[in-house]
Amino acid sequence: MSVTNPPLESVLISESCLQQRIYELGRQIFTDYENQELILLGVLRGSVLFFADLARAIFKAQHESQMKEVALRFEFVQLMSYHDSTQPSTVQLIRGGSDYLKEQHVLIVEDIVDTGHTLNFLCEHLQTLNPKTVKVCTLLDKPSQRQVSVPIDYTGFEISDTFVVGYGLDYAQQYRNLPYIAVLGSI
Ligand code: 5GP
DSSP, X not given: OOOOOOOEEEEEEXXXXXXXXXHHHHHHHHHHHTTSEEEEEEEETXXXXXXXXXXXXXXXXXXXXXXXXXXXXXXXXXXXXXXXXXXXXXXXXXXXXXXXXXXXXXXEEEEEESSSHHHHHHHHHHHTTOXXXXXXXXXXXXXXXXXXXXXXXXXXXXXXXXXXXXXXXXXXXXXXXXXXXXXXXXX
16 A cells, blocks of 8 residues: 655654653643642544653653652543634534543643634533533644634644644644654645
8 A cells, every 4th residue: 555645844843842842841730730630631633642741741740859749640532623614613522521520620632722613612511521620731832823712721832824744743644653743745
């Protein structure tokens, strides 16, 4: 089977920049939730690499602080977004969070926030599950593309309106395993 991917134009965020920033986010999140229980809620599939590295960064912060801890648990949701220039965006829940989130501190871990529709949908869905608190951590943010206002508590990088792949983000399900973020060439 041959797979022809469009070429990558350039590296936007290198592997070392990603890891340094995720380390900082881990420390910040650890400080904010120290001595509490926290559920990391990953949004499949794009957030998987970020989710895994962020969870380890939170552990490293705990290891460095020695005395304090954050009791981390993992949960996942899967969403499908349909964007069409002629209609408002619709988002569908493929796999939901569970009762597991009830009365818990929840931190949504997203790959990228673009128009905001996906995150807005997810936040509304989570409210029906009665968590204690909900915050949002996104690796990438494209603020210039926002159509609905969404609260973001932790941001890795703000980027301009360009289509990116890698580190979990795909083009036609390809490129998710790049260890860096790249700009896709002409399709
Ligand atoms: P939103 O609902 O905020 O417009 O879109 C969020 C979703 O759109 C992301 O979870 C991601 O799946 C997709 N998306 C938005 N921008 C990009 C991008 O630059 N590259 C990739 N690969 N996906 C994107």
